[in-house]
Amino acid sequence: MPAATSVWVFIWGVMLSLGAKASGLEPSDSLAPVRRIELIADARAPLPEVHISPGRSTTFFFDARVRPDEVVLEGRERFERLGLAEDHLALIPSSLFREGERLLLELRFRDGAAPERAAFMLVVDAARGEPQVEVFRSVRPVESYRQEVQELKERLARLQAELTRHRSDGSSPRRIEAAVAEMEGGDAMRFIVLSPSKTVVHPDLSVTHVAHARAKGLWMALRLGLQARKGSETWNAVGASLADEEGRVVEVTAPWQSTPLTGGGAAMLVIMVSGAVPADSRRYALKLWDAAGRTVTVEGLMFELFKEQESP
Numbered sequence: 437m438p439a440a441t442s443v444w445v446f447i448w449g450v451m452l453s454l455g456a457k458a459s460g461l462e463p464s465d466s467l468a469p470v471r472r473i474e475l476i477a478d479a480r481a482p483l484p485e486v487h488i489s490p491g492r493s494t495t496f497f498f499d500a501r502v503r504p505d506e507v508v509l510e511g512r513e514r515f516e517r518l519g520l521a522e523d524h525l526a527l528i529p530s531s532l533f534r535e536g537e538r539l540l541l542e543l544r545f546r547d548g549a550a551p552e553r554a555a556f557m558l559v560v561d562a563a564r565g566e567p568q569v570e571v572f573r574s575v576r577p578v579e580s581y582r583q584e585v586q587e588l589k590e591r592l593a594r595l596q597a598e599l600t601r602h603r604s605d606g607s608s609p610r611r612i613e614a615a616v617a618e619m620e621g622g623d624a625m626r627f628i629v630l631s632p633s634k635t636v637v638h639p640d641l642s643v644t645h646v647a648h649a650r651a652k653g654l655w656m657a658l659r660l661g662l663q664a665r666k667g668s669e670t671w672n673a674v675g676a677s678l679a680d681e682e683g684r685v686v687e688v689t690a691p692w693q694s695t696p697l698t699g700g701g702a703a704m705l706v707i708m709v710s711g712a713v714p715a716d717s718r719r720y721a722l723k724l725w726d727a728a729g730r731t732v733t734v735e736g737l738m739f740e741l742f743k744e745q746e747s748p
Contacts, residue, residue: 471569475551483540483557488529489565491516495526496569498554501546510539510558522546533560549573633719633736640668644702646722646734658707658722662732666700673724673732676707680718691724 473484488494504520512518514533519526525543539558545551551573630646637643644661658678664671673691680686689708697703705724721735 487561508542636733638730671697
């Protein structure tokens with residue numbers, strides 16, 4: 437064992453012994469044996485619970501270096517002693533803690549491997565304090581997680597985009613595709629390019645044009661042109677909403693998208709409006725989003741222009 441480590445172990449042994457005597461408590465044979473915890477990179481996993489006892493020490497040993505200056509410990513000021521080092525953490529709770537009280541302990545590792553952080557739930561238990569906890573990680577490079585998450589996101593986006601095309605909400609894929617064909621130059625539909633007052637988009641995207649259309653007064657639609665930034669992730673619209681400036685919502689179908697929007701590419705989106713939208717001076721806001729929550733919002737759309745453009 438290196439000399440520096442031996443010194444640390446000796447110092448902590450003396451401190452923890454003094455802490456137990458100062459509290460008037462003798463070591464108990466009922467203390468739990470060494471606890472071993474293996475960390476996994478799963479945000480859904482419950483926090484491991486570690487029992488701590490007032491006046492008795494609990495020491496965490498880690499198999500990788502941590503950042504002592506980034507340790508978060510609830511109720512820190514009520515601990516009799518708290519010692520931090522790069523490979524272990526020791527604490528002695530005071531008698532100020534209530535039985536059953538739960539405290540969050542969170543720390544961060546230095547090496548950047550996943551899981552990058554560790555969190556534990558400390559539970560005050562006078563009878564079952566755990567004196568030693570050894571923490572191990574199933575280390576996996578962070579980049580491999582990022583790649584896996586990206587692949588899952590793209591797959592989910594494709595599946596959800598496909599699902600929206602087959603929703604039975606009164607506008608089948610064939611009908612929407614027919615509407616797109618008419619918007620591309622058929623005589624049965626009139627459309628006009630709108631000038632929104634504001635667009636709020638994800639940094640990966642930009643809006644190239646917005647058009648409003650109605651076919652012989654029977655139904656209407658909105659058409660958007662979108663452009664993706666080079667190197668950006670794939671974007672597929674999975675939902676849309678349309679509301680006026682007073683918050684009243686207009687029912688719309690799921691968006692139809694001509695092609696997945698990939699880095700540097702362009703796509704056209706069509707949103708069918710269910711029911712009539714008044715041709716008045718109200719302004720509307722259209723919002724679109726993908727499976728990852730990246731949004732496109734177009735505000736200040738005024739449909740009254742069609743009153744002037746439409747002829748019998």
